[in-house]
Amino acid sequence: MTATSIEKVNGHAPDRGFDAVALAKAEAIRTEATAKADALRIKAEGEAEAEKILAAEKAEKERIVNERAAMRLEKERADHAAHLAKKAAETAKAKAEEEKAQQAAAEESEREAQQLAEQERSENLWKWGARGIYLVGLIIAAPVQFLAFWDPKRPFMIAAPALLEGLALVLACGAAWAVAHRRDVLPYRIGIMAGALIAAGINLWHGLTDEAIGLNAGLIGAIASLGGPIVLMAYEHGIAQKADGIPSFRERRAAEKVKREEDAVREKARSEKQAAEARAAAEKNAAQEQADEEQRRRDADRREHHPEVWAIAEAMRSARGAAVVTEQIWGDAWYRKTGSKVVGVTPEIEELTQVAQFRMRAVTEAPIKGEFSLVDSHRPPRAKKASDAPDGRRSNGGTPPRRTPGDAPSPSPLARTQARLERTAEKKD
Numbered sequence: 001m002t003a004t005s006i007e008k009v010n011g012h013a014p015d016r017g018f019d020a021v022a023l024a025k026a027e028a029i030r031t032e033a034t035a036k037a038d039a040l041r042i043k044a045e046g047e048a049e050a051e052k053i054l055a056a057e058k059a060e061k062e063r064i065v066n067e068r069a070a071m072r073l074e075k076e077r078a079d080h081a082a083h084l085a086k087k088a089a090e091t092a093k094a095k096a097e098e099e100k101a102q103q104a105a106a107e108e109s110e111r112e113a114q115q116l117a118e119q120e121r122s123e124n125l126w127k128w129g130a131r132g133i134y135l136v137g138l139i140i141a142a143p144v145q146f147l148a149f150w151d152p153k154r155p156f157m158i159a160a161p162a163l164l165e166g167l168a169l170v171l172a173c174g175a176a177w178a179v180a181h182r183r184d185v186l187p188y189r190i191g192i193m194a195g196a197l198i199a200a201g202i203n204l205w206h207g208l209t210d211e212a213i214g215l216n217a218g219l220i221g222a223i224a225s226l227g228g229p230i231v232l233m234a235y236e237h238g239i240a241q242k243a244d245g246i247p248s249f250r251e252r253r254a255a256e257k258v259k260r261e262e263d264a265v266r267e268k269a270r271s272e273k274q275a276a277e278a279r280a281a282a283e284k285n286a287a288q289e290q291a292d293e294e295q296r297r298r299d300a301d302r303r304e305h306h307p308e309v310w311a312i313a314e315a316m317r318s319a320r321g322a323a324v325v326t327e328q329i330w331g332d333a334w335y336r337k338t339g340s341k342v343v344g345v346t347p348e349i350e351e352l353t354q355v356a357q358f359r360m361r362a363v364t365e366a367p368i369k370g371e372f373s374l375v376d377s378h379r380p381p382r383a384k385k386a387s388d389a390p391d392g393r394r395s396n397g398g399t400p401p402r403r404t405p406g407d408a409p410s411p412s413p414l415a416r417t418q419a420r421l422e423r424t425a426e427k428k429d
Helices: 020-149 155-180 186-209 215-244 249-305 307-320 327-338 347-365 413-428
Strands: none
Touching: 020 155, 020 186, 020 215, 155 186, 155 215, 186 215, 249 307, 307 327
16 A cells, blocks of 8 residues: 655645645635635626616516507597597588588578568568559549539538448458458458449449439549549459468469479389389390290200100109199109219219229329339438548458347338338239
8 A cells, every 4th residue: 555645745845744635625715615616706796787687577568558558649639639639620620510500590580581671572562552442442432423413402421432332342351350360351452343333334324324424434433433443453462362272373273383393203213113113024034935935945955865764854844733744753764764863964974984993093092113113112222432531331350230120210100101112002912
């Protein structure tokens, strides 16, 4: 056993009482303390760096949140401003429409007021004009009658003109009362015209027979006796029609015009409706004729080429009470005759279809040989070695390595299926 001796320690000769184990332990403790300090320093630096990164991430998140909040607030402000602008525009539009409606209403009211004032003015003119004419006629006719009825022997006859002219005047007042109280005014008009005709006849007769009066005065007196009551009756007639709500000639003519226009519109609409109905009926008849023609062609074709199926279809049509052989009846008849639910497919056609499908399946499921074979498709191709390349087995003395299960990857299911098909085909050959 060889002892270990230490010549110097820190450049000085060690004391013979120096303990190497204690020195090694101290060195180990120092090293461990240094490692722990470094670890704590690295941990503190890592934690500081992590806190710094977390703080940066938190600040970034807060910035993004604040930015999104600012964008949202900006959008809300823009939406609110747009809403206020829209509301202001709607308010302005409504106010403009209201002002326009008020202006139109004011114009209409002013127009109605002007029309009413014009009606009152014209009615006053007409009323006082009619009364004035009646008064003028009375002034003209009364003296003629006074001359005609004056008789010194019978002075009481001087009251006859007052009777005749007063009769027409009183009856005219009665006609006005009847109009105001919505009573029948015809009897008053008859009385007015009777009194006026009597007075006019007397004036005309005395003008022809009495030289003191003369024809001119008698004729003018007759006209005055008739004219005043006639004008007054015309005025009262207009007032009566207005009170009774009877339309005037102009109003009746306007109403008849409107009615003619409405009748023309209704007649045009009726004519257009009748024309549309006629076109629809014609189109329906044409479509029905075309459908009937197509049904006849179909029936003739089926009767000629499929007589046996046609006989069954006719029997089913008759039993079901159908007018023609429908597609449902024909399909049922085809199934009853051929056993196929597909119309047009016979057992012979089905047999040929099965043979063709078998051949196609045999061709598609046959193994692939040659360069398109998939047997070795799961193995990667081996690279060819150069002629002067060293033998890879020289490192083990020229002995090939021993193969064990699991060295090579197992073939894929597709390759195994392909290999099985090829073996089956080789056995058949």
